[in-house]
Amino acid sequence: MEVLLPLVLACSLLLTSAAPARDITSICASQISDFPQLNSSGLHLTLHHPQSPCSPAPLPTDLPFSTVLTHDDARVAHLAARLATTSNTPPRRPTSLRKKKASTAVDDSLATVPLSPGTSIGVGNYVTQLGLGTPATSYAMVVDTGSSLTWLQCSPCVVSCHRQAGPLYDPRASSTYAAVPCSASQCDELQDATLNPSACSVSNVCVYQASYGDSSFSVGYLSKDTVSFGSGRFPNFYYGCGQDNEGLFGRSAGLIGLARNKLSLLYQLAPSLGYSFSYCLPTSTSTGYLSIGSYNPGQYSYTPMVSSSLDGTLYFVSLSGMSVAGRPLAVSPSEYSSLPTIIDSGTVITRLPTSVYSALSKAVAAAMGGAKRAPAYSILDTCFEGQASQLHVPAVTMAFAGGAALKLATRNVLIDVDDSTTCLAFAPTDSTAIIGNTQQQTFSVVYDVGQSRIGFAAGGCS
Ligand SMILES: *[C@@H]1O[C@H](CO)[C@@H](O)[C@H](O)[C@H]1NC(C)=O
Numbered sequence: 001m002e003v004l005l006p007l008v009l010a011c012s013l014l015l016t017s018a019a020p021a022r023d024i025t026s027i028c029a030s031q032i033s034d035f036p037q038l039n040s041s042g043l044h045l046t047l048h049h050p051q052s053p054c055s056p057a058p059l060p061t062d063l064p065f066s067t068v069l070t071h072d073d074a075r076v077a078h079l080a081a082r083l084a085t086t087s088n089t090p091p092r093r094p095t096s097l098r099k100k101k102a103s104t105a106v107d108d109s110l111a112t113v114p115l116s117p118g119t120s121i122g123v124g125n126y127v128t129q130l131g132l133g134t135p136a137t138s139y140a141m142v143v144d145t146g147s148s149l150t151w152l153q154c155s156p157c158v159v160s161c162h163r164q165a166g167p168l169y170d171p172r173a174s175s176t177y178a179a180v181p182c183s184a185s186q187c188d189e190l191q192d193a194t195l196n197p198s199a200c201s202v203s204n205v206c207v208y209q210a211s212y213g214d215s216s217f218s219v220g221y222l223s224k225d226t227v228s229f230g231s232g233r234f235p236n237f238y239y240g241c242g243q244d245n246e247g248l249f250g251r252s253a254g255l256i257g258l259a260r261n262k263l264s265l266l267y268q269l270a271p272s273l274g275y276s277f278s279y280c281l282p283t284s285t286s287t288g289y290l291s292i293g294s295y296n297p298g299q300y301s302y303t304p305m306v307s308s309s310l311d312g313t314l315y316f317v318s319l320s321g322m323s324v325a326g327r328p329l330a331v332s333p334s335e336y337s338s339l340p341t342i343i344d345s346g347t348v349i350t351r352l353p354t355s356v357y358s359a360l361s362k363a364v365a366a367a368m369g370g371a372k373r374a375p376a377y378s379i380l381d382t383c384f385e386g387q388a389s390q391l392h393v394p395a396v397t398m399a400f401a402g403g404a405a406l407k408l409a410t411r412n413v414l415i416d417v418d419d420s421t422t423c424l425a426f427a428p429t430d431s432t433a434i435i436g437n438t439q440q441q442t443f444s445v446v447y448d449v450g451q452s453r454i455g456f457a458a459g460g461c462s
Pocket residue numbers: 034037039040041042044
């Protein structure tokens with residue numbers, strides 16, 4: 001990376017804007033004091049809601065919920081587009097690091113360090129901490145079951161880094177860092193992991209391109225270093241050292257990929273920990289967990305992990321029915337499986353086939369007692385005056401093939417969009433159905449790749 005040195009000074013001047021010190025309340029301190037832990041049952045990390053004040057990289061508290069929904073729709077469109085394309089198309093903005101590297105003058109674009117808050121993968125994603133390098137430094141990372149490659153913003157940020165909480169990862173400060181050459185097998189695996197071809201730099205380093213939508217992406221050097229979680233250290237972890245990172249990821253440093261691919265964090269740690277992970281996605285006022293390794297199998301109800309030729313890396317399930325206040329929706333059972341269905345940690349609002357959504361909307365509205373209807377809000381069209389906690393909300397159950405069920409609590413059914421309006425937290429789609437994170441909140445969800453099943457258990461976190 002020596003050819004990049006002329007840019008280092010300019011970049012460091014522009015990018016050392018550390019996040020302002022944040023008051024960690026004693027509540028947050030007590031919630032995170034026991035983590036991370038590596039014990040005989042695996043690796044246990046704390047997971048934070050993207051807007052939790054305890055998150056190491058919380059989204060701005062004044063972020064309008066309509067903005068969250070706009071990003072959510074972009075994420076869904078991106079996932080749907082992935083499943084719709086049979087041949088992989090390169091990202092809309094393939095960034096040539098090679099070109100930037102050859103230039104010795106400080107590029108003008110570096111003087112206007114971004115940040116166009118473009119389409120984002122980060123807005124709905126939960127946050128945890130990952131240690132990298134020797135000595136290890138901790139980074140706030142979003143966790144994503146919808147992508148595979150782990151990457152983080154990486155000094156000297158040849159093209160662009162956004163402002164992140166805490167210092168940037170600096171490969172030169174790590175004694176265990178190595179750039180991965182183009183000839184490595186991991187470089188070939190990038191195509192499957194990112195759905196974009198890899199490239200090769202003039203100095204023969206493998207270049208990855210991870211894209212998440214129209215304007216959200218990370219491009220940089222495929223690298224390896226020791227990843228650590230508390231006392232657990234795992235050498236030779238492959239990840240992306242991001243030199244051009246665009247899209248609003250809050251203040252997080254990067255992304256942890258948990259999808260089904262050899263380069264994902266799950267697969268890289270699995271030889272030591274086992275091929276499964278579980279999580280509990282908390283609300284914005286509590287904390288949850290992400291565990292990799294063994295889990296308590298008795299507490300879950302299971303549904304088979306469905307394989308799809310559309311995209312081998314995503315987690316497909318088969319929705320088999322829904323009921324409201326104990327009554328099945330008035331749709332033909334075949335409607336539930338009329339679209340491919342994935343379960344996703346980063347999509348906020350569950351998307352259902354239009355016919356199922358319409359029946360759900362009608363049934364919920366009819367069972368809401370005297371709640372007054374409110375106008376539609378963004379993509380949510382079944383809204384009521386008041387806050388979810390003050391209303392009489394019917395029980396909603398989502399059933400899956402094999403007998404697994406999510407018996408949704410009020411907080412999984414309605415979402416407060418402002419101080420006086422709450423909406424059904426589902427939306428219709430005609431492309432890809434997605435089990436989103438509002439519906440998963442507070443359940444333990446296990447992704448057992450080894451046994452090809454997904455399990456749900458109530459009461460995983462508060
Ligand atoms: C491992 O640590 C987790 C998280 O603290 C804890 O819940 C679990 O019971 C521990 N397991 C064992 C076997 O010690």
